[in-house]
Amino acid sequence: MKTKQADQSRSTILQSAFCEIHRKGYQAASIANILHDTGLTKGALYHHFPTKQSLGIAVVDEIIGERLAKLLFEPIRQSERPIDALLHLISHIDKQVPADFVMLGCPLNNLMQEMSALNPEFKSSLNGILKQWRDTIEWALVTGQKQNDIRSDVDAKSAALFIVSAWEGCIGIAKNMQSNSAFKSCMKQLHGYLAGLRTD
Amino acid sequence: MKTKQADQSRSTILQSAFCEIHRKGYQAASIANILHDTGLTKGALYHHFPTKQSLGIAVVDEIIGERLAKLLFEPIRQSERPIDALLHLISHIDKQVPADFVMLGCPLNNLMQEMSALNPEFKSSLNGILKQWRDTIEWALVTGQKQNDIRSDVDAKSAALFIVSAWEGCIGIAKNMQSNSAFKSCMKQLHGYLAGLRTD
DNA sequence: ACACATCCATACCGGTCGGTATATATTCTG
DNA sequence: CAGAATATATACCGACCGGTATGGATGTGT
Numbered sequence: 001m002k003t004k005q006a007d008q009s010r011s012t013i014l015q016s017a018f019c020e021i022h023r024k025g026y027q028a029a030s031i032a033n034i035l036h037d038t039g040l041t042k043g044a045l046y047h048h049f050p051t052k053q054s055l056g057i058a059v060v061d062e063i064i065g066e067r068l069a070k071l072l073f074e075p076i077r078q079s080e081r082p083i084d085a086l087l088h089l090i091s092h093i094d095k096q097v098p099a100d101f102v103m104l105g106c107p108l109n110n111l112m113q114e115m116s117a118l119n120p121e122f123k124s125s126l127n128g129i130l131k132q133w134r135d136t137i138e139w140a141l142v143t144g145q146k147q148n149d150i151r152s153d154v155d156a157k158s159a160a161l162f163i164v165s166a167w168e169g170c171i172g173i174a175k176n177m178q179s180n181s182a183f184k185s186c187m188k189q190l191h192g193y194l195a196g197l198r199t200d
Numbered sequence: 201m202k203t204k205q206a207d208q209s210r211s212t213i214l215q216s217a218f219c220e221i222h223r224k225g226y227q228a229a230s231i232a233n234i235l236h237d238t239g240l241t242k243g244a245l246y247h248h249f250p251t252k253q254s255l256g257i258a259v260v261d262e263i264i265g266e267r268l269a270k271l272l273f274e275p276i277r278q279s280e281r282p283i284d285a286l287l288h289l290i291s292h293i294d295k296q297v298p299a300d301f302v303m304l305g306c307p308l309n310n311l312m313q314e315m316s317a318l319n320p321e322f323k324s325s326l327n328g329i330l331k332q333w334r335d336t337i338e339w340a341l342v343t344g345q346k347q348n349d350i351r352s353d354v355d356a357k358s359a360a361l362f363i364v365s366a367w368e369g370c371i372g373i374a375k376n377m378q379s380n381s382a383f384k385s386c387m388k389q390l391h392g393y394l395a396g397l398r399t400d
Numbered sequence: 401a402c403a404c405a406t407c408c409a410t411a412c413c414g415g416t417c418g419g420t421a422t423a424t425a426t427t428c429t430g
Numbered sequence: 431c432a433g434a435a436t437a438t439a440t441a442c443c444g445a446c447c448g449g450t451a452t453g454g455a456t457g458t459g460t
Contacts, residue, residue, distance in 0.1 A: 040438075042418095044437070047436085047438070104317055109313070113310055113375070116378065117305065130373070161373065161385060166366035168373065169366050170366075172313055173330070176326060177327065186358075189359060205456090245408095248407090
């Protein structure tokens with residue numbers, strides 16, 4: 001079976017679309033630009049993706065979702081002490097991510113801000129990833145409570161929602177300031193908030 | 201002097217541009233759409249604003265900046281106990297703002313996410329407002345420390361940065377979830393964080 | 401009342417956009 | 431190897447975009 005070449009084209013386009021969207025946003029992303037880097041043409045793109053929107057959704061599901069899963073969800077889920085894993089991620093996330101991610105912002109958050117109020121299909125895909133994130137952190141907090149590591153009076157669901165919100169907020173503010181050090185300082189405060197939920 | 205009519209036209213356009221940008225974002229905002237509601241035409245718009253960008257910057261400086269100043273900065277600055285004012289704002293901000301603001305997001309944050317990495321002029325205008333916000337909260341924290349209301353070991357600058365970040369993060373997440381109750385829950389956690397900075 | 405500046409409407413322009421129709425390669429299947 | 435299905439290239443389309451040129455209306459200072 002030699003669909004290999006076709007799959008290769010599809011993922012080349014997907015990757016290029018991810019970069020263009022990350023830099024310009026979805027609406028400002030240009031099909032022509034996406035194709036220019038790849039050497040492919042519209043024939044290839046519209047064979048694999050019926051519309052620009054379907055390409056955008058595929059970027060969300062297959063690139064952004066996968067990356068977050070590998071970077072955040074799995075390390076927490078697979079840890080025996082998930083709170084420690086979470087604290088470690090919050091402290092060292094800036095080293096595990098490409099350098100331009102603070103300058104360009106979190107791809108997930110960028111698209112949420114741009115598209116959620118405009119397009120229900122984007123919203124539901126993005127919301128799915130966001131929910132995985134919240135659920136992972138909530139699970140970590142509940143597990144921490146069982147391990148007597150997190151205070152039992154902590155509302156895990158609300159705290160998880162806040163941690164994700166603050167996390168994205170830190171990236172967003174750092175992006176606006178175009179400042180890596182602001183990002184680190186901000187995440188340190190988030191680390192302090194989470195540490196404050198631990199048992200004394 | 202009958203420049204009244206001209207000023208009226210200018211501010212009508214400005215207001216309509218604010219709505220369109222708030223709904224669609226700057227890049228997707230259409231000059232034709234902005235004008236459609238107003239009954240004016242391109243002649244009027246390009247008389248008052250040389251380019252679309254200058255219109256966008258004017259929206260930031262004259263509408264968004266002014267609103268935030270009236271809504272947040274002034275109440276804190278004018279309070280005798282600014283921490284109380286800040287806590288009160290965090291608790292009740294959802295009642296002081298149009299109902300669609302959670303659904304459409306914070307106009308400041310929306311534009312920061314969209315434009316800061318793309319356009320230096322937008323970035324500097326937006327950053328100016330953001331700095332006022334941070335400085336106001338930092339001032340509130342320092343004043344709180346002088347009043348023995350905030351612990352002296354709190355790093356006011358970092359905490360202020362985090363509070364603004366988390367604040368915007370809460371709005372952003374709530375916007376994606378299109379959920380007013382998520383916003384309130386999230387702001388309640390922020391309230392808890394700030395309350396945790398107080399002296400015991 | 402006349403000249404002048406301000407203010408705004410209309411028509412138009414080149415460029416870019418997402419998307420399509422069609423023809424041609426390439427690969428899979430019998 | 432023939433034929434069918436898949437995969438890609440090319441040329442083209444209408445819609446919309448921001449911006450401009452021009453001319454007319456309206457007030458303003460003298």
